[in-house]
Amino acid sequence: MSTATTHGHAHDHHDDHHGPAKGLMRWVTTTNHKDIGTLYLVFALVMLFVGGAMALIIRLELFQPGLQFVNPDFFNQMTTMHALIMVFGMIMPAFVGFANWMIPMMIGAPDMALPRLNNWSFWILPFASGILVSTLFMDGGGPAGGWTLYPPLVLQTGNAFPFAIFAVHLLGMSSIMGAINIIVTIMNMRAPGMTLLKMPLFVWTWLITAYLLIGAMPVLAGGVTMLLTDQFFGTSFFSAAGGGDPVLFQHIFWFFGHPEVYIIILPAFGIVSQIIPTFSRKPLFGYDSMVYATASIGFLSYIVWAHHMFTVGMPLAGMMFFMLSTMLIAIPTGVKVFNWLSTMWRGSLTFETPMLFAIGFLFLFTIGGFSGLMLAITPADFQYHDTYFVVAHFHYVLVPGALFGALGGAYYWLPKWTGHMYDETLGKVHFWMSAIFVNVTFFPQHFLGLAGMPRRIPDYATQFADWNMVSSIGAFGFGFAQLLFVYVVIKCVRGGKPATAEVWDNPEGLEWTVPSPAPYHTFDEAPVIK
Amino acid sequence: MAAAPRNPSRPGDDDAVVARRIRRTAWLLGLLAVVFYVGFIAATALRS
Amino acid sequence: MPHPNPTTPSPAPRRATLASALALPALLLAGLPARADWSLLNMPVGVTPVSREVYDLHMLILWICTIIAVATFGAMAYALVAFRKSKGAVADTNMTHSTAAEIIWTVIPVVILVFMAFQAAPALIRIEDTRNSEMTIKITGYQWKWEYEYLNEGVSLFSSLAADSNAARRKNAGIDPRSVENYLLEVDEPLVVPAGVKIRYLITANDVLHAWWVPDFAVKRDAIPGYVNEGWFQVDEPGIYRGQCAELCGKDHGFMPVVVKVVPKAEFDAWLAARKAPAAVAAAN
Structure with missing residues (x-):
């Protein structure tokens, strides 16, 4: 791990330092990693509410049996768009925002390696997401075949089809460009003495994530391109009638889709690995094994994809292979959980909001890990597959997993970004509301799935009514709790107790050696790493 | 606005060397992405 | 748990009221749903040889996960209580790594997974065997x-x-x-x-x-x-x-x-x- 001499304080009086441009154009033309990080984070926060509103429409309709509010087709559009927006518009941009803000400051670089590419990566996003959301208003409605875009159903989409494909292409391009930028920054811009195994774990997890992105996103792009040519140019990649193979799309999709799962969760692992040592007042336990575990997860993510497809009718040997490879993922994941636990062991713990989110992550992500292990068992998966048990599983890893990681990271670095301390009491209220309601929302979904409720249905048999009602109440509670987060952030940006450079009690890392708020340019002169 | 000044990650390399290395790595990674994209389409075309 | 006989219609659920809707989350947190009907909480045992086998596998992995969860969450809860700064805990900053510990928490999961695989694989082979159908x-x-x-x-x-x-x-x-x-x-x-x-x-x-x-x-x-x-x-x-x-x-x-x-x-x-x-x-x- 890195130890820096504290000489970054007197950084902002060089002649070549200029502040940001004024007005709107500052944000449009900016090549500054901090500005772009802010843009990403604000964008992700907006999309959290767009995707969240769709989730609440889903839960509203499912509050009671019978159809009260929306038609089945619109319901399917909501499930599809909720997933696409939360994955590509919210959680991935949020973590790229963290990467932009923190990676240069953590490795002692003055900026990202490719600042103008960085500007492009961000500004593609609002347009791509705008196109995606606009499909809801097109003739025939938005895509309604599920975010997995399985043919032949997805080919029944109306006018929205090419626009949705185009939006996915753009979102993928943005991710790939962001990933290239992050890799070259980490590979070439580290301060002298910052060897790979001294990098903070957040930088490590992002390095591996970026490689996963470059491996996975082109595969998705290829898959949706073939959907496009099947629809409009007479090819039949996935059409059985023309000699194609609809199952092949599923293989392609999940060859992207499973690494995507780790693209989403690894940066959260990184953030949690920064937070827990700080509030345990102890270095991260087993740093090296954490790095190797992350790399193993990255590798394994490419050889497990067909566990999403056990019911398509694979050869027995295929099912065996994917069952065993999937079970293997439990090992590096377990190593990480035990290392976090050991970091807290014999520490000196305090429970500020970032730490609360990290602990919430530790408990609840682990529950998602257990249900993941259950899903790996192929015979049992025949029952779990495409039920609410799966919905519960992946929401446990995505919401109290990835999203709690992002929220914890936001509280952790907000004082560094704004120069003010956030309101600790409100932050804790936000945490407890989130932690309680996320369980009220998603825990009953395990029961629903086991009792036989399929996923992606707008209406259900009456025996599922009670737990659906509980789940819907939890969802609205969780949604409103996030409004409190917006209030805390705005309040913190506007003012509050001034933050010191260190912010927390002797935290480790270069970002704490620069003043709070971090000056517009940091580390023009490389810091010295001992 | 000019690109931000760059740090040499290896002591002794000057900015021009680092800049060249950055450009080379970035193009290489971009090429890799394009190869994956085209490769997967080609592989699917052969398979179906 | 006996699964209700599917031929008899289940009693019509009573009409949910707002009061019961509000009471349910509280009851959920207490660990007891309003009506403890196990068929609404767990996988059905079912009526075929395959379904009974799948149910047994499901319960086995569920219990294994539960035991690991109790141990892991118990250790976490202990750490959260015992090592609080407010209780005067002082950080042991020399505790940074232990190869022995890493080996232990790699090997034990491997053993459990191998055990699980040996339970699941034969079941899968039997499920996939469509021979001798009439x-x-x-x-x-x-x-x-x-x-x-x-x-x-x-x-x-x-x-x-x-x-x-x-x-x-x-x-x-x-x-x-x-x-x-x-x-x-x-x-x-x-x-x-x-x-x-x-x-x-x-x-x-x-x-x-x-x-x-x-x-x-x-x-x-x-x-x-x-x-x-x-x-x-x-x-x-x-x-x-x-x-x-x-x-x-x-x-x-x-x-x-x-x-x-x-x-x-x-x-x-x-x-x-x-x-x-x-x-x-x-x-x-």
């Missing part, structure tokens, strides 16, 4: 109904959502779903199969993907256009068993239930002969 049924998924074809018998039938469910499921239909018996889980014509017979099914689809699922059989298999998948089930207990389409197939995905009526062999033969008679008459004309 009859074959071809299932075809359509948007949004099922077709069942008794191969070599010349009998086939379509099975779609029952009329009363179909009326009640319209948006703002004004019909309380709770007043409809087996709401969304009833069809006009069920699949009829004999009890005690190993039945092989072939499954495909005519338009988009579907998946044929009966929880009590632990059977879920995708119906894919251009593909013919196969599987099997054998039900010894006559009864009516219900399931649903499990793969998103468009706007009425939630409205294409699967109902299987298992009857004694003699009754099935009579039913099949009766189905054949009109078909034979139609063919003669």
Whole structure:
């Protein structure tokens, strides 16, 4: 791990330092990693509410049996768009925002390696997401075949089809460009003495994530391109009638889709690995094994994809292979959980909001890990597959997993970004509301799935009514709790107790050696790493 | 606005060397992405 | 836990009130749902050899996970209580790594996983063994109904959502779903199969993907256009068993239930002969 001499304080009086441009154009033309990080984070926060509103429409309709509010087709559009927006518009941009803000400051670089590419990566996003959301208003409605875009159903989409494909292409391009930028920054811009195994774990997890992105996103792009040519140019990649193979799309999709799962969760692992040592007042336990575990997860993510497809009718040997490879993922994941636990062991713990989110992550992500292990068992998966048990599983890893990681990271670095301390009491209220309601929302979904409720249905048999009602109440509670987060952030940006450079009690890392708020340019002169 | 000044990650390399290395790595990674994209389409075309 | 006999209709759930809606989260947190009906909390044991095997595997892994969870969460909870700065805990900053510990928490999970694999793999082999079946049924998924074809018998039938469910499921239909018996889980014509017979099914689809699922059989298999998948089930207990389409197939995905009526062999033969008679008459004309 890195130890820096504290000489970054007197950084902002060089002649070549200029502040940001004024007005709107500052944000449009900016090549500054901090500005772009802010843009990403604000964008992700907006999309959290767009995707969240769709989730609440889903839960509203499912509050009671019978159809009260929306038609089945619109319901399917909501499930599809909720997933696409939360994955590509919210959680991935949020973590790229963290990467932009923190990676240069953590490795002692003055900026990202490719600042103008960085500007492009961000500004593609609002347009791509705008196109995606606009499909809801097109003739025939938005895509309604599920975010997995399985043919032949997805080919029944109306006018929205090419626009949705185009939006996915753009979102993928943005991710790939962001990933290239992050890799070259980490590979070439580290301060002298910052060897790979001294990098903070957040930088490590992002390095591996970026490689996963470059491996996975082109595969998705290829898959949706073939959907496009099947629809409009007479090819039949996935059409059985023309000699194609609809199952092949599923293989392609999940060859992207499973690494995507780790693209989403690894940066959260990184953030949690920064937070827990700080509030345990102890270095991260087993740093090296954490790095190797992350790399193993990255590798394994490419050889497990067909566990999403056990019911398509694979050869027995295929099912065996994917069952065993999937079970293997439990090992590096377990190593990480035990290392976090050991970091807290014999520490000196305090429970500020970032730490609360990290602990919430530790408990609840682990529950998602257990249900993941259950899903790996192929015979049992025949029952779990495409039920609410799966919905519960992946929401446990995505919401109290990835999203709690992002929220914890936001509280952790907000004082560094704004120069003010956030309101600790409100932050804790936000945490407890989130932690309680996320369980009220998603825990009953395990029961629903086991009792036989399929996923992606707008209406259900009456025996599922009670737990659906509980789940819907939890969802609205969780949604409103996030409004409190917006209030805390705005309040913190506007003012509050001034933050010191260190912010927390002797935290480790270069970002704490620069003043709070971090000056517009940091580390023009490389810091010295001992 | 000019690109931000760059740090040499290896002591002794000057900015021009680092800049060249950055450009080379970035193009290489971009090429890799394009190869994956085209490769997967080609592989699917052969398979179906 | 005994699964309620699927032939007897379950008692109509009482009408939920706002009060019970608000009380439920509190009860959930207390760990006790309002009505502790285990069939609404856990996987059904089911009525086929496969479903019992799957249920046993499910419970085994659930217990293993529960034991690991108790140990892990217990250690976490202990750490959160014992090592608080407010209680005077001082950080032991020399505790940074331990190769022994890393080996232990790598090897123990490996052992557990190997044990699990040895439980799951033979079960999977038995589930996939469709040999020695006595009859074959071809299932075809359509948007949004099922077709069942008794191969070599010349009998086939379509099975779609029952009329009363179909009326009640319209948006703002004004019909309380709770007043409809087996709401969304009833069809006009069920699949009829004999009890005690190993039945092989072939499954495909005519338009988009579907998946044929009966929880009590632990059977879920995708119906894919251009593909013919196969599987099997054998039900010894006559009864009516219900399931649903499990793969998103468009706007009425939630409205294409699967109902299987298992009857004694003699009754099935009579039913099949009766189905054949009109078909034979139609063919003669």
